Amino acid sequence: MTERLSGSDLFHIEHVESLSNLRLRKQPVDIVMAEIHADQADSLMLPCWVSELNASDRLRRAPHIVWTIQTSTPDNAISLVAGIEHDRMDTINDIPSAALESHASLTRASGIQVEIVAENHPDQLLRVLEKLASTEHSDPILLQSKKLELLLSEDDVVSVVTTGDDLRVMLQPQYDLANHRVVGAEALIRWRHPLHGDIPLSILIPMVDKLGLDLLLFSYIEKTVIEILGILDRQNIDIPIAINASARTLCAAGLATRLAAKMHKAGLPTRRLKIELTEQMTPDNELALSASIMTLRAKGFLISLGDFAAGAATLALLAHIPFDEMKIDGKLVRAAGQSPQSSEIISGIVSLASLFNLNLVTGGIEDRSSIELLNRLGCSTGQGFALAHPLEQDEFLNLVAR
Incomplete structure (x- = not known):
């Protein structure tokens, strides 16, 4: 998948091992892709961290987030993204699917775009990334009200x-x-x-x-x-x-x-x-x-x-x-x-x-x-x-x- 993305004119890819290595304040990032798993709290905390930086006016723009999952039936992930019939999977990588979708809804409500896709379904993942690449980013929250x-x-x-x-x-x-x-x-x-x-x-x-x-x-x-x-x-x-x-x-x-x-x-x-x-x-x-x-x-x-x-x-x-x-x-x-x-x-x-x-x-x-x-x-x-x-x-x- 990385090879396919690297070959696209839309993407310049950088890998980081953990959330602490992600330097959003130093350079603008369009999309952050992170694997979702119960053992990886960084991925679930990522929207909180982005929202905090955005609210404190320390970002030039808030990045979009893509959570990736591993599934033997990629159609389930497509349903999850669409917000329909995701009860076919009770858990996603050991996380209750209803709780994950609720967390995603709260993330979107805070002004951060987030999608959930199957990593082992390359066509779907590429479509989502290309869509997000052309989606506008939210402006820092602080600007107008704090100035007033x-x-x-x-x-x-x-x-x-x-x-x-x-x-x-x-x-x-x-x-x-x-x-x-x-x-x-x-x-x-x-x-x-x-x-x-x-x-x-x-x-x-x-x-x-x-x-x-x-x-x-x-x-x-x-x-x-x-x-x-x-x-x-x-x-x-x-x-x-x-x-x-x-x-x-x-x-x-x-x-x-x-x-x-x-x-x-x-x-x-x-x-x-x-x-x-x-x-x-x-x-x-x-x-x-x-x-x-x-x-x-x-x-x-x-x-x-x-x-x-x-x-x-x-x-x-x-x-x-x-x-x-x-x-x-x-x-x-x-x-x-x-x-x-x-x-x-x-x-x-x-x-x-x-x-x-x-x-x-x-x-x-x-x-x-x-x-x-x-x-x-x-x-x-x-x-x-x-x-x-x-x-x-x-x-x-x-x-x-x-």
């Missing part, structure tokens, strides 16, 4: 949250997956910096929390959402809109009373304003969080547990604190079409929601096939790019009016 984080100052964040200038609230519609009817929405904050453009939430929210501005930002969003709910009410449209809040925000003194007074002043039932608890910050005092949520629920507000399955803390909260709704984490949804285990977990969450008498919303639906799959699994309500992107306020109001 370094350019923004705390004064920028304080100014935008206190004045509201350059902030706007967008609405992500939530749909009944069976009939494609809008049944709710999630309010999302957006910040367009005059110099740096749109600032990702992954930068804005941690800085807001660090500076203790979370309640002030929540108040800005809440005011806008109540205005939108008022417009919907005048059009006889009865759907809830969710606002994200950290545990610290929910535990703010007098929050429930203040929100209820504003809703009553606007002539709106409190059930139309939904509060979605995010897992950005672990509550310092679970007892205080429980009391705050119970007070909000007593005043008629709906409380949703966001990003369910994103971490163990959400399950612990569900065990101790009553909620009205939980939202399935988008990462689990995106994995459902590729991993039988993810689909089974979603199925289990559907049963859990039914057991606790909770409404269930599925987030992160990004392709049409996921809608059909989620319907089969029993998920009735969802949101995501496959249904609708976040909309400006006028666009959202026109959508629900239609």
Whole structure:
């Protein structure tokens, strides 16, 4: 096989004995080929190492990875690459095939292209290598977001949250997956910096929390959402809109009373304003969080547990604190079409929601096939790019009016 590759104009080949001898930082490498075996941990760790270098901006480009296996029936390897019928082989070189395919899916999700091929099937291996040779490499992850984080100052964040200038609230519609009817929405904050453009939430929210501005930002969003709910009410449209809040925000003194007074002043039932608890910050005092949520629920507000399955803390909260709704984490949804285990977990969450008498919303639906799959699994309500992107306020109001 090496002779065939060496004779091709596409490849210049170098051999290394171990991962420690692979010098990706010193020279760009297009493809790394490694044999997969239970006794060779380097091969399985290779994506982790590449991902770490890529995230720290120490690579000019992330190489593609080819895992090779030895098999007496090469067709099995072809099925494994295609992601179908690979259960015909329970293990691949002493590694459970389902676990290997799951590891490959996680690798691809991190932005690194990986393929699994049979080394003793030269034609298949050559086809895969030629395909990868013409596939673009992912850029280092650090570039845009880290640059923004370094350019923004705390004064920028304080100014935008206190004045509201350059902030706007967008609405992500939530749909009944069976009939494609809008049944709710999630309010999302957006910040367009005059110099740096749109600032990702992954930068804005941690800085807001660090500076203790979370309640002030929540108040800005809440005011806008109540205005939108008022417009919907005048059009006889009865759907809830969710606002994200950290545990610290929910535990703010007098929050429930203040929100209820504003809703009553606007002539709106409190059930139309939904509060979605995010897992950005672990509550310092679970007892205080429980009391705050119970007070909000007593005043008629709906409380949703966001990003369910994103971490163990959400399950612990569900065990101790009553909620009205939980939202399935988008990462689990995106994995459902590729991993039988993810689909089974979603199925289990559907049963859990039914057991606790909770409404269930599925987030992160990004392709049409996921809608059909989620319907089969029993998920009735969802949101995501496959249904609708976040909309400006006028666009959202026109959508629900239609």
